[in-house]
Each structure stands twice: as C-alpha cells, then as structure tokens.
Amino acid sequence: MKNLIDKLEKEHILAQSEFEYLINNRDAETDEYLFQKSSALSRKMFGNKIYTRGLIEISNYCKNDCYYCGIRKSNACCERYRLTKEQILFCCKTGYELGFKTFVLQGGEDGFFNDDRLCDIVSDIRKQYQDCAITLSVGERSYESYKRLFDAGANRYLLRHETASEEHYAKLHPESLSLKNRKQCLYNLKEIGYQVGCGFMVGSPYQTAQNLALDMLFIHGLQPHMVGIGPFIPHKDTPFANEKPGSLELTLFMLALLRLMLPKVLLPATTALGTIAENGREKGILAGANVVMPNLSPKNVRSKYELYNNKISTGEEAAESRHLLEQRMKKIGYELSTDIGNYEGF
Numbered sequence: 001m002k003n004l005i006d007k008l009e010k011e012h013i014l015a016q017s018e019f020e021y022l023i024n025n026r027d028a029e030t031d032e033y034l035f036q037k038s039s040a041l042s043r044k045m046f047g048n049k050i051y052t053r054g055l056i057e058i059s060n061y062c063k064n065d066c067y068y069c070g071i072r073k074s075n076a077c078c079e080r081y082r083l084t085k086e087q088i089l090f091c092c093k094t095g096y097e098l099g100f101k102t103f104v105l106q107g108g109e110d111g112f113f114n115d116d117r118l119c120d121i122v123s124d125i126r127k128q129y130q131d132c133a134i135t136l137s138v139g140e141r142s143y144e145s146y147k148r149l150f151d152a153g154a155n156r157y158l159l160r161h162e163t164a165s166e167e168h169y170a171k172l173h174p175e176s177l178s179l180k181n182r183k184q185c186l187y188n189l190k191e192i193g194y195q196v197g198c199g200f201m202v203g204s205p206y207q208t209a210q211n212l213a214l215d216m217l218f219i220h221g222l223q224p225h226m227v228g229i230g231p232f233i234p235h236k237d238t239p240f241a242n243e244k245p246g247s248l249e250l251t252l253f254m255l256a257l258l259r260l261m262l263p264k265v266l267l268p269a270t271t272a273l274g275t276i277a278e279n280g281r282e283k284g285i286l287a288g289a290n291v292v293m294p295n296l297s298p299k300n301v302r303s304k305y306e307l308y309n310n311k312i313s314t315g316e317e318a319a320e321s322r323h324l325l326e327q328r329m330k331k332i333g334y335e336l337s338t339d340i341g342n343y344e345g346f
C-alpha cells in the first residue's frame with residue numbers, strides 16, 4: 001500500500017489496477033500515511049491559505065431527471081424558484097463586501113437562462129467586479145453557448161462528469177443524458193479557455209472501486225483545473241431515496257489521491273462533506289482540499305435548492321458567517337484567503 005502511495009506522489013499517476021487496489025484495501029494506517037503526504041503537498045502548494053468562493057444558487061428549475069438529484073424535473077414536491085438579475089447582482093455585492101473574489105452561479109438546467117439572459121447577467125457582473133472570477137455551473141450547453149458566456153466575462157466552469165464509466169452513468173441517469181456528451185462539454189470548455197472543473201459523487205448507487213479508478217484515469221487525461229467531489233447523500237423524493245449515503249472516509253481518501261495526482265488542482269471541501277459529518281470540511285482540508293464554497297444565495301431560497309436531504313445552509317457554511325468559518329479554519333491552522341484563487345498560470 002505505502003509503496004503505491006509513494007509511487008503516486010512521485011509519478012502523479014497509477015495504473016487502473018493500482019488505484020483499485022488502494023481503494024479496496026484502505027485501512028487506518030494507510031489513511032494516515034496518505035493524509036500526511038496529501039496535506040503536506042497541499043501546504044507546499046498553497047501554504048495555509050484556503051480560497052473561498054461565494055455560491056449563488058440561481059435556479060432550481062431543471063429539465064433533467066438525474067435519479068440522484070433532489071431538483072430533478074420529476075420531483076413534484078420541489079418548490080421551484082429562480083433568482084432575478086437584480087437578486088443575483090445583490091448577492092455579488094454582498095459577497096464582495098464580505099471578501100469573496102469568486103462568484104459561482106449554479107443552477108439546474110433552466111431554459112429561462114438562455115444565452116441572451118445569462119450573458120447579460122455575466123457581463124454586468126464582469127463590468128462591476130473586474131477583479132473577480134465568475135464561475136458558471138449550469139450544466140450541458142452547446143460550444144457556441146459556452147463561447148458566448150466566456151466572451152461575456154465568465155472564466156471558470158464546473159461540470160462534474162459524475163462517473164467515467166458508461167455502464168455506471170446509465171444507472172444514474174435517464175437515457176436522454178450521455179456520458180459522451182458530458183465529456184465533450186468538458187473538452188469544449190477547456191478548448192474555449194475556461195478553468196474547468198469536473199468531479200463525481202463518492203458512494204453513489206452501484207459505484208464500484210473500478211468505477212472510482214476509472215474516474216481517476218479520466219481526470220488525469222482531462223487535466224482539469226478544479227475537481228469537485230463529495231459524498232452521495234440520498235434525497236427522499238428521488239428514485240434513490242433508500243440508497244446508502246457515501247462515506248466520509250472514502251471521500252477523504254479520494255480527495256487525498258486527487259491531491260497527489262494533481263498537485264496544483266483547486267479542490268473544494270464541499271457542502272456535502274460538511275453535511276455528512278460535523279467537521280467534514282475541516283477533515284477535507286486536512287486530506288488535501290484547499291477551497292471552501294460558502295452559500296451566498298438569498299436566505300429564503302437556500303432550503304429550496306435541496307439536492308439531497310439535510311443540506312447545511314445557515315451555519316458556518318453561509319457566506320454571511322464568514323467569520324465563523326474563519327474561526328473553524330484557524331483551529332486547524334488555516335486562514336481564509338481573499339485572493340481570487342486562480343489555477344496557477346491563469
């Protein structure tokens with residue numbers, strides 16, 4: 001085990017069978033050895049600074065029907081909302097005053113936000129906050145659409161690939177969605193010039209160690225600037241209501257492997273990680289994550305953007321409680337940064 005971790009640290013890649021072996025044979029001793037390496041590497045790359053992103057959940061309307069997701073089209077219990085341009089700009093203003101230099105506009109695939117409307121919002125944010133990054137996370141769109149949004153001023157895009165196995169992808173999504181298109185979107189975004197983030201849920205239904213090993217190889221091939229991973233957490237009004245959640249331990253293990261594979265990658269300790277365990281995000285940082293994404297959405301919509309049950313949204317993960325998050329980070333020897341937090345070289 002330790003020799004494989006040393007190899008990953010040195011060569012930044014392993015064979016599929018080696019990743020599988022590591023994932024299948026985890027134990028406390030290996031965890032400790034791995035976390036020591038991944039956290040030292042993260043420290044070397046980023047010091048004790050944690051980048052912050054302000055997350056604005058712009059709409060929970062979605063035309064897709066992913067089996068795991070609480071805002072899926074078929075969930076009739078989901079109370080739908082959509083922010084206005086004024087509300088989104090107000091979130092940015094609040095965030096800027098709180099010290100955020102990245103705004104992440106995330107939402108379901110909502111046809112209302114066509115290119116004209118979204119470009120209009122993006123270009124207004126860009127005009128008002130030239131020293132900030134604008135990250136979009138609004139799903140699959142055409143090459144032309146991504147290009148227009150980029151030209152309007154967006155510079156990062158998050159689109160989790162969800163799983164790199166065709167077979168597994170088909171167990172998580174209806175037939176109308178394909179892994180091929182998802183991957184193509186990621187390649188297009190990269191070609192256009194975005195800083196690109198892919199990612200997956202840990203412990204999603206039917207996931208195997210082989211699937212996770214394939215995720216690692218796909219990510220290595222893509223060489224993304226960001227990777228978002230978090231545990232799968234069931235939502236009561238989805239087909240996966242009775243499935244088991246992903247584990248904290250395996251999520252931390254995957255975060256650490258990702259840090260060793262891609263030393264420079266921007267790696268968030270996600271809200272889902274903070275939801276399954278009280279100190280989930282701190283543990284994520286100690287395993288090699290270097291980004292947190294507090295919630296900047298208007299308070300009255302936060303509970304409606306419910307991708308999974310019990311999603312945290314009003315404690316230290318709320319952007320307005322930045323000082324509380326700061327205290328939490330201090331306790332583990334880290335500081336929140338007010339830097340824009342680009343991928344090195346951008």
Ligand code: SAM
Binds near residue numbers: 069137200233308
């Ligand atoms: N619609 C955009 C997209 O598809 O990229 C962005 C929003 S989507 C809800 C954001 C991410 O939430 C998904 O990529 C998925 O990995 C995650 N997610 C959805 N349901 C989840 C669940 N039940 N547990 C954990 N994560 C979930």
